[in-house]
Amino acid sequence: MVNRSEIDAAAARIAEHIQRTPVMQVRGFGLPYSVEMKLEQTQHTGSFKVRGAFNTLLSQPVPAAGLVAASGGNHGAAVAYAAQTLGHRAAIFVPEMAGPAKLALIERAGADLHVVQGEYANAFQAALEYEAETGAAQIHAYDAPATVAGQGTCMREWEEQGLQADTVLIAVGGGGLIAGALAWLRGARKVVAVEPETSSALHSALVAGAPVDVEVSGIAANALGARRIGTICFDLARAFEAQSVLVCDAAIADAQRALWQERRQLVEPAGATALAALMSGAYRPAPGEKVAVLVCGGNIAPDPLA
Structure with a gap:
């Protein structure tokens, strides 16, 4: 498993390249209670993904063929940005x-x-073929130790900023962000995984006792649409007893609208998914329980200011 010392090393490695959100x-x-929020959608490229991208690129040699990544969008943007910053070529495969x-x-x-027909899994297969043909280095979106350690710097940073919550709610797709949080916290705070009902890779794996393939659809599928949860995330979620809850698309849309109307935070559906668990009652804090929400992405489509 990824440990705290690896996350400490990642934080030092990427410090000059990321935004403290x-x-x-x-x-x-x-x-009826207050919620602590970390606005990670204000990060470079609009999501936490640059943390893992920079950590990966700065901790391994990059071949002359450059980099390749498969992504629902946010990881691809992060790898592209990190590659451009560090002077590397990058090929990004994304689903329609x-x-x-x-x-x-x-x-x-x-x-x-x-752009590949189908969903994330199809883009990932195309990226694997490109890797085999060219020798480019594959930068996995969520199930690689360097990626998870990089994402873990988000929770490390939040604790440095004075996080008070007993419980942190985090949206889950492939599991890189929550895996990094679990690896850093190691049971010191309760972690609640929030997924759409229509893209529930972690929830389904916890029920089955092992990662399984799931069907993927819904308004957050382009960010939370992993067909199978990452092994690193699954192992950490079981080891540190992460709680899992599901929310419907309507609840996600309500939370997305509320973030804009009440706090002028323009986020994509995935970025509103963790808050949706509180607003819909999918997660109900105990009396006196302090809760926090990680707002993870802001790349809304269509872009209203494009």
């Missing part, structure tokens, strides 16, 4: 569902963009 204490959203905002981000970073 803000935290705020919020009352509202129809809730990625959406115009994320495709535009990848293109602006100068990557070679490949």
